[in-house]
Amino acid sequence: MRIVIAEDNTLLREGMILLLTTNGHEVVASCAAGPEVLPALRQHRPDVAVLDVRLPPTFRDEGLRAAVAARVEFPELPILVLSQYVEQAYASELLAGGAHGIGYLLKDRVGRVEQFLEALERITAGGTALDPEVVTEILSRKAAARPLQGLTPREQEVLAMMAQGLANGAIAERLVVTERAVSKHIRGVFDKLGLPPESSSVHRRVLAVLAYLDAGTAPQTQHPQKT
CATH class of the missing domain: 3.40.50.2300 (Response regulator)
Incomplete structure (x- = not known):
């Protein structure tokens, strides 16, 4: 190149x-x-x-x-x-x-x-x-300003790895879960962020990462969900 x-x-x-x-x-x-x-x-x-x-x-x-x-x-x-x-x-x-x-x-x-x-x-x-x-620095500096509600701790973890550019397989390997479990968490993220359907002009993965970085906080949940 x-x-x-x-x-x-x-x-x-x-x-x-x-x-x-x-x-x-x-x-x-x-x-x-x-x-x-x-x-x-x-x-x-x-x-x-x-x-x-x-x-x-x-x-x-x-x-x-x-x-x-x-x-x-x-x-x-x-x-x-x-x-x-x-x-x-x-x-x-x-x-x-x-x-x-x-x-x-x-x-x-x-x-x-x-x-x-x-x-x-x-x-x-x-x-x-x-x-x-x-990713950590951007999130921590914005955490007090505009919290992102609704994501579970696991969804936050998956989304943070997406922001690093990791594919589903690499995320599954790091979390020691199946790719199917990762895909389920990602679908949950898309739904909770209210992202439009995937199309030639819409890349939901990119939109999710941008929304996460823009909001920047850990989700406010009392009971972490298990994979």
Whole structure:
């Protein structure tokens, strides 16, 4: 795949370029500052962009703001955002535009080569790759504001794993339950969130994840249901 990278740390940037090219990918451009990102994307039209959150000139959230702007200009462009910390406000804005083709990983995942490459391939294929810590942070910061009522603890657990980009089989493996049980929980989530029927223009799984991240809290139940 053809990739644009934005990372101001020279050592990390060159390391990612070496890692990606060694694994058969082509880095068509590398940026060291926020203002360079959109021009590089316009010029090269890559298959995916890998953007650091904090870039010059202010080292605040230039990379994440560039990601949000890129998704407006190039709605189908897969973007993998890397960060030392979770920038909750812009992370929510980035996901609000649609979770397909979006990844948000903390930087220590880059050192885990297989996970990094798998996340990159997943979002390029239109999937989602959210770091578990990113999901937890977004949920915890919004928990006091707008609680999501009605989901059982197990449904919340399943939905959190969906937000990380896990398929039903992987969720079943982690929870040590059957895929049929996972499917049942997911159907319950869809029903309780009042999502429209699946169609060519409606992806219920993505809508469920967005609704969950937007509401952001643990369900208020007194008696957890067993699988």
